[in-house]
Amino acid sequence: MTLDKTDRAILMAIQADGRITNASLADAVGLTETPCARRLKRLEADGYIDSYRAVLSKPALQIGVTAFALVRFGVHERRLADEFEREIQAIPRIVACHNVSGSADYLLHVVARDLEDYGAFVRDVLRALPGVTSVESVLSLREVKSDAGLPLL
Known part of the structure; x- marks a missing residue:
């Protein structure tokens, strides 16, 4: 599968904020919610997204x-x-x-x-x-x- 402009926009948006809601993601990439959710599921199924995770704070964890x-x-x-x-x-x-x-x-x-x-x-x-x-x-x-x-x- 080749990535189009919208797929790339979705990937960039979820890299910046893995907790973005589907509504906010759809708005950010210029889609309605249902097609956006379908594209995201397809990107996950096709292996473009490995996982979702939080980035922890080194200072809070006392990692110096x-x-x-x-x-x-x-x-x-x-x-x-x-x-x-x-x-x-x-x-x-x-x-x-x-x-x-x-x-x-x-x-x-x-x-x-x-x-x-x-x-x-x-x-x-x-x-x-x-x-x-x-x-x-x-x-x-x-x-x-x-x-x-x-x-x-």
Whole structure:
């Protein structure tokens, strides 16, 4: 299915506000409520919308550190990578993980209460994961742009 202008407008609107009512969405994209609801259901059924969720407040949750950890393996065995990937799924403070090219094998987006908490996490958790031989941390000083949703290319 190809996306038309209205489909794209619907997707952009729900990315900006996942709790938008159907009436407000319909008004925003220039449709009446019934056709808007049908289009939204079709976009969900066709897989354009993975899920809906709330964005939580880091300050309210006392999350003061955002870090990016570059994880390197000494031995590149599929079994170790699979085990590493399986284990990180169960660690909530790792909010994203990417298998990357370059000098590192994985890039982890990690949150912590403070630097002491992050340091203990690296020492006690990250370095103990299967295959990990080194961890290089890059600390975020300030978030300039947060996840504003995907662009519709």
